[in-house]
Amino acid sequence: VAATVLIACPDTGDLVPTGVRADLLPDLPAINHLEACAGCGNDHDWTRDESVVTTATD
Numbered sequence: 001v002a003a004t005v006l007i008a009c010p011d012t013g014d015l016v017p018t019g020v021r022a023d024l025l026p027d028l029p030a031i032n033h034l035e036a037c038a039g040c041g042n043d044h045d046w047t048r049d050e051s052v053v054t055t056a057t058d
């Protein structure tokens, strides 16, 4: 499993997946959009600076 990018949901505070692979993070724009947050179901804008990269585990 590849490492992925998470953000802290601003509504629940839980880390939720953005669906972005960690190795693609440097190519993203500074501000990104997440639709249908896994934590609350809303859409969020998020920045690279606030994102969290998971460690891939097998």
Ligand SMILES: [Zn+2]
Pocket: 009, 010, 011, 012, 037, 038, 039, 040, 041, 042, 044
């Ligand atoms: Zn959310």
